Amino acid sequence: MKSFFDLPQVKATPGQIVRAFRSNFELTLKELEQITTISYTNLSAIEHGRIDVGVRRAILLAAAFGIEPEQILFPHGYVRPEQKDVERVRTRAKRLLEKKRHAAA
Secondary structure, X not given: OOOHHHOOOOOOOHHHHHHHHHHHOOOXXXXXXXXXXXXXXXXXXXXXXXXXXXXXXXHXXXXXXXXXXXXXXXXXXXXXXXXXXXXXXXHHHHHHHHHHHHHHO
């Protein structure tokens, strides 16, 4: 028998988060449209993953649900780009800046 921690985790999308909150509050898309001024069409598209939520919409939706926008935008938390990529960019920038300094001298 598997323990709770061995079960696969479900990765919800921002649209699924919006739908879950809307359903939890027993709101229709039309009612959420009235609250947030986000069109019914866009709300439906967000819930079905056809368009991105975007920061402005996430702020309005979060206000309607009494949560922080980050809970919609980053349901799994924010993950920095790979540290290796960050270091590679820093190294390139450092080389270029040093090259420009030497050329100017």
